[in-house]
Amino acid sequence: MSFAPVVPMGGYAGWAFLTRTLDAQKSAFLKDSAIQRDEAYFREKIGSVRTAEELVSDRRLLNVALTAFGLEDDINNKAFLRKILEDGTLKPDGLGNRLADKRYLEFSKAFGFGDFPVPNTVLSDFPQKILARYEARRFEAAVGEQNEDMRLALNARRELADIAKRSMSVDAKWYTALGSPPLRQVIQTALGLPRSFSQVDIDKQLVILKDRAESALGTTDLKDMADPAQAEKLVRLFLVRSQMQSDLSGANDGSTALTLLQQSQAARSRLSLYL
Template sequence: MSFSPVVPFSGYSGWAFLKRTLPEQKEAFQASATLARDEDYFRAKIGSIQTAEDLVSDHRLLTVALGAFGLDDDINNRFFIKKVLKDGTLDSSALGNKLADKQYLALSASFGFGDSAIPSTQNPGFADEILTAYQDRQFETAVGEQDENLRFALNAERELAVLASRDSSEDTKWFTVMGNEPLRQVFEKALGLPSSFATLDLDMQLKTLKAKTEKAFGDSSVAQFSDPANLDDLVKKFLIRSEAMASFSSTSGASIALTLLQG
């Protein structure tokens, strides 16, 4: 894809610039010829897809389907993806329910091959729903090629706006955060948690995330991030800490090298 986002700064300054220019940058991205060809093909063909086998057999359709859920790297794992899609979401033993990354479950639920006699591919508006998600994800990927932390910030803004407003328990929302690697990274860095945090028992991770979030934001819930001000505060903490850690790492490495040279 030929489009390259303009990201002149890193950290929170880069985020402020990106947010300010987002409408224009997204418009330029969506004008990409490659993206337009993918979208035209998806719109023309998706209505003919009746089964998981049909979808995974069409490389171009599968590329868009996986890209809409951030699962681009699985494009060659067709047997695995077919199993996720065929199993559906209603049975607790379904593969999507067993995987830590809940984007697979979201993929299966969205297409509905294993949950209904008539898949979602036959529903009016389905193509628009998937293509909107595909555009968002691919734009984030393009931003990530310039600055991975800004990609995580965009992902958090999009994902948390939906997750925070869901009618589910706070524990369920937190487990969703823990099962979404980009979201997990945002929270771990924003809260100053070490890289070893993910190795702890899940219940201990849950308890720690709640306690740290309450200390940082005055509330232990994920639901609070439906408020744009709280969400922006989370992203700001994530970007500032990430930039500080990168600066510290670079400075420490230079200091070690200088010490070795002087020695």
């Protein structure tokens, strides 16, 4: 029997349960035989891939590669993906550099087909680097099937930590965050900004976001926001505000409470089988 992540309730209470049981849940999830087979295939085959065409022609390899960057919905857009990979990241007019969603740029950079004579796929540690991302994304996606806010929160915590490690200016870190739709959604919601905020001029967005972050979190630096305590505060703001938005959409409170109680009891019983 494959393991489905347990999220017994929404909001911050659900997040507290998820983070408390995260290691055990993720370990149980990754034991799934299909995941194990796909990882074994990737380890065996990726080292022999030398071109973007070879990668996009192998659907099984491509699925793992795309999932590692949250781009699995593009699995059938082979010409588009090949163009991104072949253009690389060094040319300003490359497709990855021209797209607002910077996950494509990270995807291209990781494989290096358009940047180097010999791609990164030949490096001995390459498979494990990609599979670590793949496992994180697969688990987050499975959590999202139970509660999308929890998926976004897990993603935000991971992406903030990744951005914090990069050698770039404070503003460049913000622009990187804004280039990730899932992370942008968490930050905007946490800081009390509507989705339509993305239509504002990008430089104006940065001014407003830094001002809101200073007021809510006491910092304008995403590196500080990646600190575990600060990241937790950001997630809490996101979950509380997202739940408030859901409540305002007209959900029946009594019916919702009963459903959550029933789900919680069933979820705890299910999780106990794996702990």
